[in-house]
Amino acid sequence: MFAIAIVSVFFWAPSDADQGLSQRIFYFHVPIALTGYACFGWGAWKALRHLWKDDPNADLESYVAIHQGVIFGSLTLITGSIWAKISWGVWWVWSDDQLVLFLVLFLFYCAYFMLRYSVDPGPQRANLSAVYALFGVVLIPVSFLAIRLSHSFIHPVVFTRSGAQMTGTMLTTFCICLAAMLVLFVTLYQLELAGKRLDTRIRELKELLT
Incomplete structure (x- = not known):
């Protein structure tokens, strides 16, 4: 999937008339x-499922999803900064609402881990995290x-009421690349979830043996 996405970006999609090659980072x-x-x-x-069903598995799944979200959030900020540097000549523009709001969202979820690990493992940690x-x-x-309310050319609106703007x-x-990223998320999510569950089983087994 990623190979198809890369080939599509660099060898199939046309160059943007205004931004040229740098637009491909889009x-x-x-x-x-x-x-x-x-x-x-x-x-x-x-x-929500954890709070509703009191399901420990849902708490773990929520944690792993948010962890993956922070990883993708980091990549969003990195690629966005590179694009801003090429287009605007600076790495960051505080006047851009989309940039600032995404940074706030990213930092909010980074603080999730500070909250989670400040509480001992158990129902209280799971409930507070949820x-x-x-x-x-x-x-x-x-x-x-925010992107629909701003007028920044670096953050084009892809879909409007009149249809796709491409x-x-x-x-x-764009759809191929989006599918590739979603597949990557699902893959990493399943791998991390399996690793966390295996780690829990190993720790439980050690406790039984001691």
Whole structure:
């Protein structure tokens, strides 16, 4: 999937008339950001299930999803800064609402881990983490919709009420890259979840043997 995405970005999609080759980072930056939103949203959904069903597995799944969201959030900020440097000549622009709001969202979820590990393992940690994750989900639509309220050319609106704002080739490339990022998230999510569960079983086994 990634091979197809890379070939599509660099050898199939046309160059942008204004930004030229640098615009191709759009095909990575935006799908990474959208995948980050999906991670945080999935983490919030699992947090809600934990509070509703009192399910320890849902707490772990929420934690792993948010952890993956922070990773994708880091990549979003990195690729966005590179794009800003090429387009604006600076690494960061504080006047851009989309940049600032995404940074706030990112830092909010980074603080999730500080809260989680400041409490001893148990129901209290799981419940506090779940409530915090649900509060954070409010920031997701605010950050996502900020791009529609701004007039920044570096953050183009991909989909509007009138349809996609890209040509067929560019839209197809964008969708391929988005699918690749989502597949990456699902893969990393499953791998980390399996690793965490294995670690829990090993620790439980050690406790039984001691």
